[in-house]
Amino acid sequence: MQVGYLHGGGPDGDIVSAVAALEAFGCGRVVIDSRARRQAGSGTSFSALLGDMRSGDILVVTTLEHLATAVGPLVLRLEELVARGIRIRTLDGDFDTETPGTAGALKALARIAAHHNGARRPVVGRAEHGPGRPPRLSPEEIGRARELFEAGGRTAAEVARQLGVSRATLYRSLRKLGPTGA
Template identity: 35%
Template sequence: MLIGYARTSTLDQKAGLEAQRRDLTSARCEKIFEEQVSSVNVEQRVKLDAAIDFCRAGDVLVVTKLDRLARSVAHLVTITETLAEKGVALRILDGAIDTGTPNGRLMLNMLASIAQFEREIMLERQREGIAKAKADGKYKGRKATAMARADEVKKLADEGMPSLKIAETLGIGKSSVYRILR
């Protein structure tokens, strides 16, 4: 059985999720697990865990791109080892990689290493750019979005709206609501 897994990092990436769903359906996945959560926080990847649990020996877990599955080589190794123990192959549509073959396993490990290297280089450049901007007095950090909406938070609280509903309505974190109301 072909089992698909689709992920986007944010709720705003609806088109990306739809494109993954389309590609997984075209690849003839019989069941597709979807979630919208950052890959950085791997503990919250409930649907990925569910997809892996759902897989049985002889199944293939299908993703559209490697970065939809794992952010680091270590995480990828953990996932592929878990799948291999269950007798499940991994197929990545972009790049035509299939861990059911020795060549596919080799290519996956090489691409994962390159992807992690690229990410680390990008983060290093980003840190350097921020440091330079700070030194030039051009970087002030990001503006506090919740505090900019403090008046709205207080108004809704005065109207009797519960804190969790305020956070949901304004699209800010519940801890920010509590902090403003303190």
């Protein structure tokens, strides 16, 4: 079974022409998934559509953006469909999971998504610090800065320069660590 899928709203003219293109492409069924249609009881959600599809079926979309708007969710959705034996095609023929080039593109997309998700993990070798940038100075470096101050004779600018940070970063790091370094 070849099923066409459209997600989102847009002007009704766009939907009408997209449905006509999917039907001309050979889709026996075209599903339009939009919040307004689902709330009115006349639309079908993507998960309901997936429940109806079986291995060997073909899902046709006008563009991949109809499956997801971000790379990570798109890769997950494509991998889920391929694992279930469902072929995915775009109307323009640029994407078809049956072609070797698309299999390579899907692997590349998965690597991009993994890299993107990996970029949000803490820097290796640093303690987990929560959201935001990792600290510029490790607790050991902050302890060293504190020792240099306590030994006397060094200005904040000199200590910061020696550690390769700005004075503001040095003061902020010392303040976060507290007066005793614990």
